[in-house]
Amino acid sequence: MDFSLTEEQKLLKEMVREFAEKEIAPYVDKWEEEHHFPREIFRKLGKLGLLGMTANPEYSGTKSDYLSFILVLEELSRVSASVALTVSVHSSLFIKALQEYGQEELKKKYLTAAARGEILGAFSLSEPGAGSDASNLQTKAYQKGDYYIINGIKSWVTTGSEAEAFILFAVTSAEKEKKKISAFLVDKKMPGIQILKLEKKMGFHSSPTAQIAFEDCPVPATNLIGEEGRGLAIALRLLDGSRIGIAAQAVGLAQQALELGIRYAKEREAFGQKIANFEAIQFMLADAATLIEASRLLTYQAALLVDYNLPYTKEASMAKLFASETANKVTYLALQIHGGYGYCREYPIERLFREARVTTIYEGTSEIQRIVIARQLLKEAEGQIC
Numbered sequence: 001m002d003f004s005l006t007e008e009q010k011l012l013k014e015m016v017r018e019f020a021e022k023e024i025a026p027y028v029d030k031w032e033e034e035h036h037f038p039r040e041i042f043r044k045l046g047k048l049g050l051l052g053m054t055a056n057p058e059y060s061g062t063k064s065d066y067l068s069f070i071l072v073l074e075e076l077s078r079v080s081a082s083v084a085l086t087v088s089v090h091s092s093l094f095i096k097a098l099q100e101y102g103q104e105e106l107k108k109k110y111l112t113a114a115a116r117g118e119i120l121g122a123f124s125l126s127e128p129g130a131g132s133d134a135s136n137l138q139t140k141a142y143q144k145g146d147y148y149i150i151n152g153i154k155s156w157v158t159t160g161s162e163a164e165a166f167i168l169f170a171v172t173s174a175e176k177e178k179k180k181i182s183a184f185l186v187d188k189k190m191p192g193i194q195i196l197k198l199e200k201k202m203g204f205h206s207s208p209t210a211q212i213a214f215e216d217c218p219v220p221a222t223n224l225i226g227e228e229g230r231g232l233a234i235a236l237r238l239l240d241g242s243r244i245g246i247a248a249q250a251v252g253l254a255q256q257a258l259e260l261g262i263r264y265a266k267e268r269e270a271f272g273q274k275i276a277n278f279e280a281i282q283f284m285l286a287d288a289a290t291l292i293e294a295s296r297l298l299t300y301q302a303a304l305l306v307d308y309n310l311p312y313t314k315e316a317s318m319a320k321l322f323a324s325e326t327a328n329k330v331t332y333l334a335l336q337i338h339g340g341y342g343y344c345r346e347y348p349i350e351r352l353f354r355e356a357r358v359t360t361i362y363e364g365t366s367e368i369q370r371i372v373i374a375r376q377l378l379k380e381a382e383g384q385i386c
């Protein structure tokens, strides 16, 4: 597999790095401290065409190759994992759902606006009692004339309080043995929607996570995404692709931690010399850099499989598993290099350490990734055993 980047990909990476350094880096700690959602940044990203990378040109998108999209997420995350998370959910879950499964009228109305960054989209699968086991979701949608009426509580909705629309999953038939889940586009302006609370999280304070109640919320039947009853399959398919984005996010975050660790090691002195001279510190840097490079290669490999139109479920889970566990290890090492200062808010490594923690949880925990990988391995081995 050829991992060398094209000239366009290199230029894109440089452009995003420059944008992130100039427009995001100076403010990222302030936004986190103030729990500020930087809407203005998403407007700018929209103008640069970076929110429409997964949408087709007829809907104002650029329909870029997946590796280019992944490079953008990695570069954004190298400066702000919160900003990268919003872009990831908006592009690889909301836009992709509409692009691949939405009806034409719906695409014209929402996809174009989303690709331009005029609206932001969220993805609402999880519920208080249904996370890893998404099939256990309880939100219901019953048909009444030209509408589906939605009732239930959704949790953990990234950008939920800010987004203009959601891709929401609800049970359309609860018959025993034949439970059917369907996907809908729900506009925030529809009646019966109430933000119940914003989660008080350990990190990612610039990325609001909402619990939302839907009470007799009427959604036009034309807002159905894909066929009725195909919702769970659609959700799992979308998550396969977006996991590569979370892997890229973890790579970018870990890269930033390594760079901070190197910088600090070259500045800090102990026992009359720079701590970078100590072999113990050098070994930490070497381990971190090696883990990051391996994560990056797994992530690019999964993205290239998407671009080559080849199966990528196993590789996407491997990338997400390895890169998110790496982000945790690398932020741990980089914080260790900072000594006591690393434990204080004054240094950004403290934030990165908290941010890395959730990457092994959302969009499928590490345990779920291992289940996906093992299932694929066993499937591949079918017929190979005598």
Ligand SMILES: Cc1cc2nc3c(=O)[nH]c(=O)nc-3n(C[C@H](O)[C@H](O)[C@H](O)COP(=O)(O)OP(=O)(O)OC[C@H]3O[C@@H](n4cnc5c(N)ncnc54)[C@H](O)[C@@H]3O)c2cc1C
Pocket: 089, 123, 124, 125, 126, 129, 130, 131, 132, 133, 155, 156, 157, 158, 159, 201, 204, 209, 358, 361, 362, 363, 364, 365, 366, 367, 368
């Ligand atoms: C900051 C944040 C943002 C999020 N954003 C979104 C979003 O935008 N949209 C959305 O729909 N969801 C979102 N989520 C939800 C997220 O996807 C879930 O938290 C995740 O899937 C895990 O589900 P859970 O929290 O219910 O944990 P549980 O499923 O209850 O798992 C608890 C523990 O049990 C383990 N476990 C569960 N089942 C198995 C099994 N079969 N074998 C072995 N171990 C198992 C898990 O790995 C975990 O360690 C977000 C979560 C967070 C924290």
